[in-house]
Amino acid sequence: MYAVVMSDTTPQPAHGTAPIVDPAELLSRIAEQKDRQALAELFRLLAPRLKSMMLKLGADSALAEDLVQETLLAVWRKAHLYSPERGAPVTWIFTIARNLRIDQLRRLSNKPYEDLDGIDATDDTPTGLQVVEQQQMVSRVKSALETLPDDQRQVVKLSFLNDMTHSDISAALGIPLGTVKSRLRLAYGRLRPVLEDLQ
Amino acid sequence: MSVVHHPDITTLMAFSAGTLDEPYALVISTHLAMCAACREQIKRIDLIGGALLDAEEEVPVEDDAVDRLFARLDTPKEAGDTINVIPKVRDVPAPLVRYLPDGLDAAPWKARGGGVWTCDLPVSANAQSRLMLLKVGAGRAVPEHGHGGHELTLILKGAYKDRFGRFGPGDIADHDQDVDHQPIAEMGEDCICLVAVDAKLNFRSRIMKLLQPFIGM
Numbered sequence: 001m002y003a004v005v006m007s008d009t010t011p012q013p014a015h016g017t018a019p020i021v022d023p024a025e026l027l028s029r030i031a032e033q034k035d036r037q038a039l040a041e042l043f044r045l046l047a048p049r050l051k052s053m054m055l056k057l058g059a060d061s062a063l064a065e066d067l068v069q070e071t072l073l074a075v076w077r078k079a080h081l082y083s084p085e086r087g088a089p090v091t092w093i094f095t096i097a098r099n100l101r102i103d104q105l106r107r108l109s110n111k112p113y114e115d116l117d118g119i120d121a122t123d124d125t126p127t128g129l130q131v132v133e134q135q136q137m138v139s140r141v142k143s144a145l146e147t148l149p150d151d152q153r154q155v156v157k158l159s160f161l162n163d164m165t166h167s168d169i170s171a172a173l174g175i176p177l178g179t180v181k182s183r184l185r186l187a188y189g190r191l192r193p194v195l196e197d198l199q
Numbered sequence: 200m201s202v203v204h205h206p207d208i209t210t211l212m213a214f215s216a217g218t219l220d221e222p223y224a225l226v227i228s229t230h231l232a233m234c235a236a237c238r239e240q241i242k243r244i245d246l247i248g249g250a251l252l253d254a255e256e257e258v259p260v261e262d263d264a265v266d267r268l269f270a271r272l273d274t275p276k277e278a279g280d281t282i283n284v285i286p287k288v289r290d291v292p293a294p295l296v297r298y299l300p301d302g303l304d305a306a307p308w309k310a311r312g313g314g315v316w317t318c319d320l321p322v323s324a325n326a327q328s329r330l331m332l333l334k335v336g337a338g339r340a341v342p343e344h345g346h347g348g349h350e351l352t353l354i355l356k357g358a359y360k361d362r363f364g365r366f367g368p369g370d371i372a373d374h375d376q377d378v379d380h381q382p383i384a385e386m387g388e389d390c391i392c393l394v395a396v397d398a399k400l401n402f403r404s405r406i407m408k409l410l411q412p413f414i415g416m
């Protein structure tokens with residue numbers, strides 16, 4: 001199913017030849033068997049995207065490579081913590097990269113995020129979504145993001161990818177803080193029907 | 200616990216993006232520990248980050264990148280590699296326990312006069328803002344104040360009322376600059392809040408102005 005999500009970059013393998021690249025399957029092979037081949041496949045699938053994201057932080061190529069390595073190393077170590085309840089693999093890996101950014105670039109504690117994992121683990125209100133559905137959601141959110149007006153998509157990307165605070169964005173774009181927030185609010189409003197479609 | 204007041208959607212988006220300063224992230228995290236609705240909301244917002252990463256262009260990585268990664272796989276485990284189910288310490292929700300390990304009563308409260316106590320909580324040296332506990336005696340008022348910046352107030356215990364309504368345990372007041380309000384703690388129980396502020400609180404009451412240098416707000 002993931003091949004559908006990634007259809008622009010990952011061609012659907014022919015039946016019976018190459019293994020189907022399903023990141024959830026790769027994660028479970030890492031978690032259960034410490035399968036290095038699975039990690040290598042996950043690396044090939046996501047490292048180039050992670051590097052692009054890390055380069056947006058103002059990191060040079062060497063630092064971006066290091067951050068990608070750190071992210072995949074964390075994925076290797078934490079793979080047993082992944083479950084579909086936590087979203088699609090790419091969503092979970094985004095949160096790992098984000099926590100790394102907080103720790104290594106902002107030099108702040110990311111424990112406020114990690115400590116929530118324990119609460120999620122004991123949560124009694126599971127979403128009940130399967131990983132395939134989670135991946136379809138990512139795909140739909142991707143399409144919805146493309147339909148946002150440019151000024152809204154810009155602030156969303158500066159926040160989530162470039163790691164800029166709302167104040168940073170306000171200063172960089174030369175617009176009031178209130179305008180940054182209202183664009184984010186409008187963007188959320190447009191994404192909401194997709195984000196809240198919990199089938 | 201029935202939470203009525205939740206963070207602004209833009210604050211939750213900043214939390215998900217990872218751009219909040221530590222005191223704000225901790226207040227939101229503590230709210231999430233108390234609010235199942237916002238935990239679900241954050242999962243939805245996290246999809247934005249996932250979708251954006253999924254849509255990123257691909258930048259080639261170094262040829263030896265996978266080998267370098269393999270060489271590091273046998274390094275020892277680190278904290279955070281296992282799920283920490285932090286036991287709730289008496290009246291302190293899980294994410295706050297690290298900052299307040301001995302509970303609310305053991306906090307080193309400093310009397311500020313007028314039935315108000317505060318207690319600064321230690322955060323990372325790189326944090327640009329301040330994390331503190333605020334205790335307002337039952338029936339007492341926090342002097343009317345405006346905000347010099349973004350202020351998050353999470354009620355841990357007791358309740359207060361102001362022109363925005365009643366705020367009880369789990370409720371969060373997410374105020375931008377240029378909001379004026381005067382919270383009054385309900386009778387019967389002290390109101391204890393967890394507060395993140397990024398600028399000096401602009402207390403307007405004469406008494407608090409006198410106290411301001413002393414409080415260091």
Ligand SMILES: [Zn+2]
Pocket residue numbers: 202204205206230234236237238
């Ligand atoms: Zn909430």
